[in-house]
Amino acid sequence: MISAIYLSLKISVISTFFSLLIGIILSKIFITFEFKLKRIIETFFLLPLVLPPSIVGYLLLMMLGRNGILSKIFHINIIFTWYSAVIASLVVSFPIMYQNCKTAFLEIDREIIKSAMTLGTSNRRIFFFIELPLAKRGIISGIILSFMRAVGEFGATLMVAGNIPGKTQTIPLAIYQYVEMGKYKVANILVIIVLCLGFFIIFFVNTERR
16 A cells, blocks of 8 residues: 555656656747647647557557667667556546646736836746746646656556556555455555545645636
8 A cells, every 4th residue: 555655746746757758848839939730739738638548558558668769769678567567547637747847838928028128138037037937836736637647647657557556656556456455454454545646736726716
């Protein structure tokens, strides 16, 4: 049980970190520039929101498996390791981060940006010292919600990482296994932990938005 909790937190923190970096960069690019296939690419980013996790997991399996694209090109096999669990969590949580970052940047008063540009402030300084601080609330919400989505990830993780105790078994997978084994007390403890974590995080997000 302890190993499942530790692994879930590790996977969720790492996937959320990369989701944050990619989400900020891509949302800024897609807001700033117009280019061909922009809407199609953006729709592709958001597909994991509406696709069943098992389908997302299957697609990742086709890419990460022994006969997958990654294995053939780079000769890397990370299937059934915690690395593949990180990728699965990243893919399913990224749309939440992207949407929050994009909304946060769009809500910034453009007159502030124009004033800074008029004063000769560089785009880099505007981004780091004006836009990021003003978008902080939305970005933080994205971090928290993406983290919880990663903690609760089940289907895609099961497909690409399996359910190996101490190696790839996360909290949702452990709950599934304990229920199958009839160990409801242990499953109940894990459920309560996730419920409490989710409750306090949602409470925090709602408090911050007021």
